[in-house]
Amino acid sequence: MEISRVAKKSGVSASTLRFYEEKGLIKSIGRQGIRRVFSSNVLERLELIALGRAAGFSLEEISGILGTDAKPDIDRDLLLKKANELDETVKKLEAMRDGLQHAAACTAPSHLECPRFRRLMNLAAAGVIEGVAANKTIK
Amino acid sequence: MEISRVAKKSGVSASTLRFYEEKGLIKSIGRQGIRRVFSSNVLERLELIALGRAAGFSLEEISGILGTDAKPDIDRDLLLKKANELDETVKKLEAMRDGLQHAAACTAPSHLECPRFRRLMNLAAAGVIEGVAANKTIK
DNA sequence: CTACAACTTCAAGTTAACTTTAAGTCAAGT
DNA sequence: ACTTGACTTAAAGTTAACTTGAAGTTGTAG
Numbered sequence: 001m002e003i004s005r006v007a008k009k010s011g012v013s014a015s016t017l018r019f020y021e022e023k024g025l026i027k028s029i030g031r032q033g034i035r036r037v038f039s040s041n042v043l044e045r046l047e048l049i050a051l052g053r054a055a056g057f058s059l060e061e062i063s064g065i066l067g068t069d070a071k072p073d074i075d076r077d078l079l080l081k082k083a084n085e086l087d088e089t090v091k092k093l094e095a096m097r098d099g100l101q102h103a104a105a106c107t108a109p110s111h112l113e114c115p116r117f118r119r120l121m122n123l124a125a126a127g128v129i130e131g132v133a134a135n136k137t138i139k
Numbered sequence: 140m141e142i143s144r145v146a147k148k149s150g151v152s153a154s155t156l157r158f159y160e161e162k163g164l165i166k167s168i169g170r171q172g173i174r175r176v177f178s179s180n181v182l183e184r185l186e187l188i189a190l191g192r193a194a195g196f197s198l199e200e201i202s203g204i205l206g207t208d209a210k211p212d213i214d215r216d217l218l219l220k221k222a223n224e225l226d227e228t229v230k231k232l233e234a235m236r237d238g239l240q241h242a243a244a245c246t247a248p249s250h251l252e253c254p255r256f257r258r259l260m261n262l263a264a265a266g267v268i269e270g271v272a273a274n275k276t277i278k
Numbered sequence: 279c280t281a282c283a284a285c286t287t288c289a290a291g292t293t294a295a296c297t298t299t300a301a302g303t304c305a306a307g308t
Numbered sequence: 309a310c311t312t313g314a315c316t317t318a319a320a321g322t323t324a325a326c327t328t329g330a331a332g333t334t335g336t337a338g
Contacts, residue, residue, distance in 0.1 A: 002285080
C-alpha cells in the first residue's frame with residue numbers, strides 16, 4: 001500500500017505516518033523508488049497506537065508496550081503495571097463521570113457547595129494530584 | 140495562605156499556581172503588598188483541576204466546566220456531554236486494560252497473533268481513531 | 279514524452295502546559 | 309541598617325506530538 005492509502009484507511013495523516021515511522025512506531029515494508037510501501041497489517045498497528053493514545057499513553061510508552069521492532073517478547077510485568085494504571089484511571093474517570101452527571105442534574109446553587117458533588121469529587125480526587133505525576137513517572 | 144503554602148499543600152508548584160491564575164482557573168483573594176494571598180478553598184479547586192487533568196480534560200475544558208469566575212450557572216448540557224465522553228473513554232480504557240492483562244498472561248508467540256488479544260483490541264479499537272479526534276473536537 | 283499529482287526529505291512552525299531565568303521587591307531576623 | 313529568602317513580573321525556554329513549508333523526485337495518465 002502507498003502512504004495515501006494507509007492514511008485514508010486509518011484516518012492517520014501521511015505526515016503523521018512518516019513521523020511515526022521516524023519514531024519507530026510503524027515500519028514501511030520497503031520502497032518503490034523513493035516512495036514508502038506499507039503492508040496492510042500496519043493498519044492494525046495503527047489501531048493499537050490509537051487505542052494507546054486514547055488510553056492516555058504517550059508515544060514513548062506505546063512503543064515500550066508494543067515494541068519498536070518485531071520484538072516478540074514483551075515485558076509482562078510492564079503490561080500488568082500498565083493494566084493496573086489503567087484500572088486506577090478508570091476508577092477516577094468513573095467518579096468524574098458520576099460527578100459530572102450529578103452536577104448536571106443537581107439544583108444546588110453551586111456545585112462546589114453541593115455535598116453530594118463534593119463527596120463524589122473528593123472520592124475521585126483522593127490521591128489524584130500525586131496520581132497524575134505518578135502515572136507519568138512509571139515509565 | 141501564601142503561595143508557597145498552597146504549593147506545599149496541593150503539590151502544585153508556585154509557578155503553576157501563577158500560571159493557573161493567569162489562565163483564570165484559580166484566583167488569589169488579594170495581595171499583601173506585592174504577594175498573592177489565597178483562601179484555603181483554592182485547594183479544593185486545585186483538586187478539581189487535577190481531577191479534570193487526570194480525566195484527560197484540557198485546562199481550557201476544565202475552565203469551561205468549572206467556570207472561570209464564581210459563575211454559579213454551569214452549562215448542564217456541556218456537563219452531560221463531558222460525562223458521556225468520559226463514559227466512552229472508560230469503555231476504551233477497560234478494553235485496553237483487559238487487552239494488556241491478557242497480553243501479560245498469554246503465551247502466544249506475538250500478541251498481535253493471539254486471536255483473543257486481537258479480538259479484544261478490535262473491540263476496543265472500534266472507532267477509536269475517529270474517537271480521539273472527535274473528543275478533541277468537542278470543545 | 280511531458281505534465282502533474284503524489285510522493286520525498288529536512289527544517290521550521292504550532293499548541294498546550296508548564297518551567298526557567300533575569301531582574302527586581304519586600305518583610306523579617308541579626 | 310543590612311542581608312536574606314520568599315516573593316513578584318515578563319519573557320524566553322521546554323517537551324510532546326504533530327503540521328506546514330520549501331525544494332526536489334517520480335510513477336502514470338494523456
